[in-house]
Amino acid sequence: MKDITSQQNKVLNCIQVYIKKTGFPPTRADICQELGFKSPNSAETHLRALEKKGFISIESGTSRGISIINPEIEHDGNDYPIIGLVAAGSPTLATENVEKVFNCPQGFFGSNFDYFLRVRGLSMKDAGIMEDDLIAVKKTQDIKNGDIVIARIDDEVTVKYFHRHSPKIVHLQPANEDFSNIEIDLEHTELFIEGKSVGLIREN
Amino acid sequence: MKDITSQQNKVLNCIQVYIKKTGFPPTRADICQELGFKSPNSAETHLRALEKKGFISIESGTSRGISIINPEIEHDGNDYPIIGLVAAGSPTLATENVEKVFNCPQGFFGSNFDYFLRVRGLSMKDAGIMEDDLIAVKKTQDIKNGDIVIARIDDEVTVKYFHRHSPKIVHLQPANEDFSNIEIDLEHTELFIEGKSVGLIREN
DNA sequence: CATTATACTGTATATATATTCAGTATTAAT
């Protein structure tokens, strides 16, 4: 993510606060009023800069068409997004990945979590994780050996047991004898941990 | 919370999905397009009804000024008892069997259900049902072959696949090769079906 | 039976809003 100037950061914060307060994004004029600008073009240019740098997206010709990209995931109450476990690509909250939202009380699973991941394949079947199950994923890097993690290698996302063999070697173990262990040398391969599983839901 | 009609519910869902997808609320026209209405006034009247009933708030004179009001968390109809799968005895709702209650939105699993059953043992592990999982049980006698049923033989309660071989012979099949099939001759043994599994929750 | 709520179509319009254009000024980079 690119650099952001202090003024642009003010605008970004302003947008976030406005959405939190009202439930919908601000207009150019709203931003001007919040930050004391006198011309809507002040807001416009900041918005275009933020868009160019990838912090927001602006829907052209659409009123209040601002949306924040990759925000801290805020579950506005109790709706959690369900994200399809696509073969390639990060399971981000990019809109095209959100299957639907699922209403779930806070603290449903002991730990808090950020989204649901729809499971594809049977590589974790011996851990009781079946096709189409919903894994409650908590975005965290705090992983212990034996945790079930959502890992990304390049653009491939998988759910596996996490085992650190040595500072540089990590094993991603399936729970299905038909699948083989993945050994990762962190020296040569980039491993990104999206988070870990803190719960599971199955709809029959 | 007041009653909501099915059409109003569609509109409310439409708003939620739209916000989740785009980051901002829909216009009247957007709702019309999503739901197939031909007049913006169709959306308008539904919105006013939803506002009157307290599901949304509408900022007057403001484009996309719709925000969803978080309903009071209803503990009335949404607390389901968790019942321990005891080795002996029927999993009745007698208070002494209720571990605790679990708050869960209505319609959480497609079908309605009556209580949660805490799983003991691994006899259904190949069906992805592990120790300590919570099975959502619907009390019903409407069982098809292949359903996962909660069955009681004398005072023994088990969770198994249901297979009717003949009018008098029922097989209760585990999903674990370490356990053996149970064949029941209804002529000589009494089999009571407590209900069937319609969902599953796992807390890690 | 009259009334109210629901559930729409269709038209019209004031205004809310995005967006472009024309400037000015400062700072960082090439």
Place this chain on the structure above:
DNA sequence: ATTAATACTGAATATATATACAGTATAATG
């Protein structure tokens, strides 16, 4: 030294949008 990015004011405008008004029709209610 010149370009590019930042950081604004101010005015103008096409259009996106809320919203009122005029109808039609059905079901529920008292």
